[in-house]
Amino acid sequence: MRHDDRTALVTGGARGIGLEMCRQLADRGLRVLVAARAREAAEEACRAVGPAALPLALDVTSAKSVGEAVLEARELTGRIDVLVNNAGVSLDRELRPPCLDEDVLRATLDTNLTGAWRMAQAVVPGMVEAGYGRVVNVTSSYGSLALMDSGRHPSYRISKTALNVLTRMLAAELAGTGVLVNAADPGWTRSGMGGPAAPRGPEVGADTPVWLATLPEGDGTTGGLFADRRPLPW
Ligand SMILES: NC(=O)c1ccc[n+]([C@@H]2O[C@H](COP(=O)([O-])OP(=O)(O)OC[C@H]3O[C@@H](n4cnc5c(N)ncnc54)[C@H](OP(=O)(O)O)[C@@H]3O)[C@@H](O)[C@H]2O)c1
Known part of the structure; x- marks a missing residue:
């Protein structure tokens, strides 16, 4: 399905799984705002993604940066239909x-939880006004309470569990508005974070978030947690 009149904003879109999401969204016909903390990195990524990509400088830990980037995004594209909260540490x-x-713990939460929340606060009201929106929070199976079997990566796990809670609350608050909110686990993927030994490439890791970002009009999928396009236990 093509989404030619839609615009997506991908945080952390200049490398790793985020860059691949930008590619896949552009392939589906969306205009893509590729966000990175360094504008030059966003510009370079846009050259790799193609003409549908526009660069944004964005640090999700800064309310000022979020405000300025969303303002610039609206000036560039008129609106933001899809928000992919991919930035993570x-x-x-x-x-x-x-x-x-x-x-x-503080630094991890500031990016992985509060960063996504700041973005939602800045972007979601415009989606509600338009009666259409897709919010995808990129989480991890490490945040699943049902699968919590170790204390490794504690701050990261807690941040992703909290991001899952934010997903459920946002979805509940936005029921009936046309804005769908879901969480996606890309799985262990080769990237700066996943390292070179991960079994999946970014094209596989990006698939489920992109699927949720492009749920068709009339689809009611919201408040879910998915991996490989299937529900993952909370
Ligand atoms: N790789 C895996 O195995 C795996 C598994 C499960 C979940 N995930 C999740 O997938 C997402 C992407 O991870 P990745 O594997 O692609 O990691 P990565 O290669 O390390 O990339 C991390 C991305 O986050 C961005 N970022 C970090 N702090 C930021 C901030 N303060 N403001 C804006 N952007 C910021 C970086 O942007 P800059 O370019 O500006 O540095 C970069 O694009 C993360 O949410 C991660 O938790 C990954």
Whole structure:
């Protein structure tokens, strides 16, 4: 299905799984706002994605940067139909509970949870006004309470569990507005975060988030958590 009159904004879109999402969204006919903290990185990624891509400088940990980027996005494209909250960090090293590194926890939450929330606050009201929107929060199976079997990567896990909660709350608040909100786990994927040993390439990791970002008009899928296009237990 083509989505020629739609615009998507992908946070952390200049590399890793985010860059591949930008490619796949552009292939489906969307205009894509490729966001990176460094504008030059976003510009370079846009050259790789093609003419449907537009660069944005965006740091999701800064309310000022979020505000300026969303304003610029609206000036460039008129509206944002799809928000992919892909930007993420994994900062834990070997520490596990009960050990706590408060700086790591704060920094992880600031990007992985609050960053996505800041973006939703800036973008979702326009979607509600338009009666159409797709929000995809890129999460991880590490955030699933049902699958929580280890204390490895504690701050990262907690941030993704919290992002899942945000997904459910947003979906509930936006029921009936035409804005669908879902969480997607890309699976262990080769990238800066996933490393070179991961079994899947970015084209596989990007597939489920892109599927949720392009759910067709009339589709009621919202408030879900998916991996490989199938429900994943919360
Ligand atoms: N790879 C995996 O195995 C895996 C598995 C499950 C979930 N995930 C999730 O998939 C998403 C993408 O990860 P990845 O594997 O592609 O990682 P990556 O290669 O390390 O890329 C991380 C991305 O996040 C962006 N980012 C980090 N902090 C940011 C900030 N403050 N503001 C804006 N952007 C920021 C980076 O942008 P810059 O270019 O500006 O640095 C970069 O594009 C993450 O949410 C991650 O948790 C990954």
